[in-house]
Amino acid sequence: xxxxxxxxxxxxxxxxxxxxxxxxxxxxxxxxxxxxxxxxxxxxxxxxxxxxxxxxxxxxxxxxxxxxxxxxxxxxxxxxxxxxxxxxxxxxxxxxxxxxxxxxxxxxxxxxxxxxxxxxxxxxxxxxxxxxxxxxxxxxxxxxxxxxxxxxxxxxxxxxxxxxxxxxxxxxxxxxxxxxxxxxxxxxxxxxxxxxxxxxxxxxxxxxxxxxxxxxxxxxxxxxxxxxxxxxxxxxxxxxxxxxxxxxxxxxxx
Numbered sequence: 001x002x003x004x005x006x007x008x009x010x011x012x013x014x015x016x017x018x019x020x021x022x023x024x025x026x027x028x029x030x031x032x033x034x035x036x037x038x039x040x041x042x043x044x045x046x047x048x049x050x051x052x053x054x055x056x057x058x059x060x061x062x063x064x065x066x067x068x069x070x071x072x073x074x075x076x077x078x079x080x081x082x083x084x085x086x087x088x089x090x091x092x093x094x095x096x097x098x099x100x101x102x103x104x105x106x107x108x109x110x111x112x113x114x115x116x117x118x119x120x121x122x123x124x125x126x127x128x129x130x131x132x133x134x135x136x137x138x139x140x141x142x143x144x145x146x147x148x149x150x151x152x153x154x155x156x157x158x159x160x161x162x163x164x165x166x167x168x169x170x171x172x173x174x175x176x177x178x179x180x181x182x183x184x185x186x187x188x189x190x191x192x193x194x195x196x197x198x199x200x201x202x203x204x205x206x207x208x209x210x211x212x213x214x215x216x217x218x219x220x221x222x223x224x225x226x227x228x229x230x231x232x233x234x235x236x237x238x239x240x241x242x243x244x245x246x247x248x249x250x251x252x253x254x
Contacts, residue, residue: 001130003157006030006038008139008212012244013061015137015159016044022107024051024128025068026126026137029060032067038247046072051096051106052106052131054078056120056140057085066091077104077111080123098124114151116141117188126152133253135159139213142187144197153201156253157208160198162224163188169218188213195227203232208251213241 008016012029016039023044028035039046047051052074055061060222062082075094083097084088098104101124103112110131113124125148128135136155138148152158169183169190181187189197198209209232211224225239232238242248 001128001133001254002250003253004042004130004250005064005159005210005212006035006042007244009214009216009244009249010060012063013139013213014038014064014247016042017048017128017135019108019128020108023049023076024053024107024109024111025049026053026107027055028052028064028068029059030064032071035064035068042247042250047072048150049074049130052076053111053126054082055125056118056123057082058120058140061140062086063176064140069093069222074090078112079113079122079124081126082120085121088242109132111179112151114147116148117145118184119142119181125231127155128229130252131167133157135253138189141189142185143189144200149197149200153203156205157210158198158201158206159210159212160193160228161213162191162211162228163213164190164215165220165223166172166190166192168223169191169215172218174217174235182215182218188215191224191227193218194224195231198228199231202211206232207253209238209241210238210242210248210251214244217243 013027077096108130112127117192134155135157136152139161220242225236
């Protein structure tokens with residue numbers, strides 16, 4: 001089982017998960033040309049992608065889904081609320097509706113969706129597994145919940161949103177309404193909140209922790225790495241960072 005990132009942030013998101021011969025793409029917030037470039041950088045032929053799974057309808061997550069799906073006839077999995085919110089943009093060749101956050105399988109990959117507090121119609125985040133190991137994904141959530149913590153506990157790898165630093169957001173140049181949205185319960189995880197969430201989990205199996213969806217204006221990689229490494233008692237460099245431009249390369253889960 002392995003995973004890699006096309007890019008992470010408000011300008012576009014995409015994550016590849018691979019188990020055996022199965023590949024899925026979680027979100028696609030880039031133009032078709034940019035998506036193909038970023039896939040090629042990871043050595044992935046788009047025709048080998050078995051499914052696109054969508055977390056929610058915001059453009060930095062779905063902006064390239066329809067074009068990629070139509071070009072390569074890739075099935076798309078998403079909630080009914082997300083499909084409705086996409087509206088005319090959801091001109092998809094093959095649609096699979098996620099009902100009631102029920103687990104489903106795509107080839108060798110087991111996918112477990114779970115609800116998160118975010119300002120979208122019916123957002124979902126995901127746990128991916130191969131029957132023995134699990135990869136947890138949590139971005140685009142304004143706060144943690146007991147259910148989120150129960151789902152993510154015991155995973156072998158975790159991609160965790162560290163969107164902003166509270167001080168940088170408060171003193172930055174965002175309009176007051178945007179600050180309230182980003183820092184609110186339906187916005188994005190602040191560094192210390194992400195660290196508290198991580199501290200609450202069963203971390204005994206963790207092989208990888210990646211800080212994701214960092215704001216370019218209201219956070220720095222070092223700040224995110226510092227709070228997460230403080231929980232784990234590890235060096236800063238052990239904490240990976242999902243970059244907006246580069247994403248991150250393949251990481252193996254053993």
